[in-house]
Amino acid sequence: MTEWKAILAHQDEWSRGQSRRYRMSIEDGVTLYDDAPLWALRRSANRRRKAMHPGNEVTYLVDRNVNYTNVCTINCQFCSFYRPPGHEESYTQSIDEISARFAELEAIGGSRVLMQGGVHPELPIEWYENLISQLKLKHPTILLDCFSPIEIDGIADVTGLTTLEVLNRLKQAGVDGLPGGGAEMLVDEVRNDVSPKKHSAGDWMRIMQEAQSLGLTTSATNVIGFGETMEQRIAHMDFVRNSQDEAIEKWQNGFTSFISWPVQLEVNSFGKRNRGQNRIVLGVGASEYLRHVSISRLFLDNVEHIQASWPTMGLEVAQIALLGGADDIGSTMMEENVVSASGTTRVKVSAEELQNVIIRAGLKPRLRDSKYSLFETPPAGEELSELACPPPTQS
Numbered sequence: 001m002t003e004w005k006a007i008l009a010h011q012d013e014w015s016r017g018q019s020r021r022y023r024m025s026i027e028d029g030v031t032l033y034d035d036a037p038l039w040a041l042r043r044s045a046n047r048r049r050k051a052m053h054p055g056n057e058v059t060y061l062v063d064r065n066v067n068y069t070n071v072c073t074i075n076c077q078f079c080s081f082y083r084p085p086g087h088e089e090s091y092t093q094s095i096d097e098i099s100a101r102f103a104e105l106e107a108i109g110g111s112r113v114l115m116q117g118g119v120h121p122e123l124p125i126e127w128y129e130n131l132i133s134q135l136k137l138k139h140p141t142i143l144l145d146c147f148s149p150i151e152i153d154g155i156a157d158v159t160g161l162t163t164l165e166v167l168n169r170l171k172q173a174g175v176d177g178l179p180g181g182g183a184e185m186l187v188d189e190v191r192n193d194v195s196p197k198k199h200s201a202g203d204w205m206r207i208m209q210e211a212q213s214l215g216l217t218t219s220a221t222n223v224i225g226f227g228e229t230m231e232q233r234i235a236h237m238d239f240v241r242n243s244q245d246e247a248i249e250k251w252q253n254g255f256t257s258f259i260s261w262p263v264q265l266e267v268n269s270f271g272k273r274n275r276g277q278n279r280i281v282l283g284v285g286a287s288e289y290l291r292h293v294s295i296s297r298l299f300l301d302n303v304e305h306i307q308a309s310w311p312t313m314g315l316e317v318a319q320i321a322l323l324g325g326a327d328d329i330g331s332t333m334m335e336e337n338v339v340s341a342s343g344t345t346r347v348k349v350s351a352e353e354l355q356n357v358i359i360r361a362g363l364k365p366r367l368r369d370s371k372y373s374l375f376e377t378p379p380a381g382e383e384l385s386e387l388a389c390p391p392p393t394q395s
């Protein structure tokens with residue numbers, strides 16, 4: 001049996017309950033990346049999804065994004081969203097502007113706001129505390145996943161607190177969790193190339209672990225297509241998997257999910273840098289993205305949910321990912337300005353569209369919140385707002 005076949009055979013035996021857990025090594029992951037055909041990876045990953053999530057249910061979330069400021073000092077080369085301080089196109093939204101966006105979400109029965117922006121060099125922690133506490137007061141049913149690790153680092157710098165102290169104060173103000181943004185590739189060699197002013201892979205993970213230790217909700221993301229090696233992609237997953245082991249053991253609170261997508265190269269200096277005669281072929285097409293989803297499902301045996309990314313890949317490819325390892329199709333978003341500034345085409349879908357994508361894959365849609373608590377799911381086609389904030393039925 002060739003090596004990739006043996007690795008997948010072990011994985012399949014485990015998925016079928018015919019053997020004990022067979023944890024893939026880094027070498028196994030690289031072998032699958034290099035040698036296994038896509039159809040075989042997808043078949044094994046689909047088996048694993050069914051084993052981990054019996055009932056063929058695929059979850060989705062009704063939420064919105066709020067990008068409260070585009071002021072940022074980090075200058076990631078793949079980012080077209082940020083503006084340096086003082087730039088004529090820079091903005092920071094007021095509490096009233098942000099609250100109005102929350103009200104739009106409430107009107108359609110949404111349950112979560114994901115709020116993230118740039119690393120603002122001047123806003124003190126009191127600004128964030130005031131924002132969060134007022135939003136929590138005005139919109140008590142909305143879960144708040146706010147400020148990715150690099151923003152937490154920025155607030156700590158401005159305020160002279162540790163990141164743990166910042167997280168603690170934001171939690172007291174009403175933050176429920178952190179967005180998983182900013183992980184990109186958790187390999188410093190790659191990070192130093194594409195975002196040299198961003199904090200290290202270790203800093204990103206430390207802040208996530210601090211959040212987990214406080215009981216906050218977290219997810220792990222992964223951007224591919226920077227020209228990284230397959231070893232580096234698997235190293236990213238291995239870092240997440242090791243941290244997850246530790247977090248579950250210490251705090252029973254690890255990452256809820258793993259979400260990957262390809263770097264967007266349309267409108268940013270990273271994309272331009274790689275055009276021309278000596279152009280390195282960067283970015284990732286549908287086939288490679290689907291391969292990554294399937295390998296992540298098999299490798300990350302301690303992360304419960306794998307999410308398909310419709311904003312970067314489109315609904316059709318996201319639907320195909322649901323039959324190759326993913327068990328969640330993400331959320332309605334309503335608005336997204338960070339990744340979309342670099343070239344995605346859609347930043348908003350309705351709950352009904354997500355339901356239909358799931359149903360047409362032969363699967364069952366299930367409404368969730370950001371903690372993956374399951375809600376009673378409206379029949380496809382029914383306006384969600386008619387069910388206004390349904391209570392969770394199961395965790």
Ligand code: SF4
Binds near residue numbers: 074075118119
């Ligand atoms: S990706 Fe985030 S940290 Fe990097 S430049 Fe853009 S807003 Fe700033």
